[in-house]
Amino acid sequence: MGKRTAKCKFKFPAVGTHCYNVSMTIAKVRTVSGLRARVKTWRQAGLSVGLVPTMGALHAGHLSLVAGVLKKTGRAVVSIFVNPAQFGGGEDFENYPRNEAEDCKMLEAAGAHLVYLPSAAEMYPEGPGATVRVAGLSEVLCGKFRPGHFEGVATVVTKLLLQCLPDAAIFGEKDFQQLRVIQKLAADLDIPVEILGGATVREADGLAMSSRNAYLTAAQRSTAAALPKTIKTLLNKAQAGEDLRTLEKEGRAGLLLNGFEAVDYLEFREAGDLSLSRKAGKETRLFAAAWIGKTRLIDNMKVE
Numbered sequence: 001m002g003k004r005t006a007k008c009k010f011k012f013p014a015v016g017t018h019c020y021n022v023s024m025t026i027a028k029v030r031t032v033s034g035l036r037a038r039v040k041t042w043r044q045a046g047l048s049v050g051l052v053p054t055m056g057a058l059h060a061g062h063l064s065l066v067a068g069v070l071k072k073t074g075r076a077v078v079s080i081f082v083n084p085a086q087f088g089g090g091e092d093f094e095n096y097p098r099n100e101a102e103d104c105k106m107l108e109a110a111g112a113h114l115v116y117l118p119s120a121a122e123m124y125p126e127g128p129g130a131t132v133r134v135a136g137l138s139e140v141l142c143g144k145f146r147p148g149h150f151e152g153v154a155t156v157v158t159k160l161l162l163q164c165l166p167d168a169a170i171f172g173e174k175d176f177q178q179l180r181v182i183q184k185l186a187a188d189l190d191i192p193v194e195i196l197g198g199a200t201v202r203e204a205d206g207l208a209m210s211s212r213n214a215y216l217t218a219a220q221r222s223t224a225a226a227l228p229k230t231i232k233t234l235l236n237k238a239q240a241g242e243d244l245r246t247l248e249k250e251g252r253a254g255l256l257l258n259g260f261e262a263v264d265y266l267e268f269r270e271a272g273d274l275s276l277s278r279k280a281g282k283e284t285r286l287f288a289a290a291w292i293g294k295t296r297l298i299d300n301m302k303v304e
Ligand code: PAF
Pocket: 053, 054, 055, 081, 083, 086, 153, 156, 157, 171, 175, 178
């Protein structure tokens, strides 16, 4: 394989690429070859390998994914890469929170074995090139409002899976559409990795944990709790047999009344193919994306 030294064509903010010299024992690698070498030694020792792809700014939700994958595999690799290809123009790529030192401490405490920290030039040595697109699943919900987003996600996740070749990889159900896109790409491209979903971890008031919650002011943070509350109330009404399209309208109006500035979508859809649900069944989930100020929050829950 050629030397990976080409300059990347994406534009990136100046983020640290150096190693932090704090008392830390978790192993860190920054290259594909370094990752593969480490995984090879584990495989030779008969150990199975799990991968937790992240963009850093870690919280308890990410740590639960580490715990989740370690139930299945002997070793856990966590990748931290803020992927420029999945951010649209005007989105928060530049401002996305980055805190490598803190993330590494948290991962060490959580029992992860290796942090993979590729640079953008390592990940995309030639800049944008071959991409992976999952038709259908990528076009609804967030896909309608963030054109190209899931192509960016599918491409980087395919690369991460092929770079690490883990036995299993885990993704949070907070991004349920992303999870389905990744399950489909792994199945359709015959990538021999088990794709696992990890339950959403929530704050005491029900707000789903997200790295983007850090953008919220105190007042916005209290408004944000209306999102999971609305979803729960609507799911209960759906289960009681109320009309789903009427509930969606009621939910959108309720969120706006409660301080959200805009609602991208609030829709009952089926977990498998993300088609619109006609009536609430055991595969039905309610998906929502709504804005508070400049922050876009997403959440989803299933019918209990
Ligand atoms: O969910 C995320 O943090 C990202 O979309 C992922 C899966 C790490 C790909 O960049």
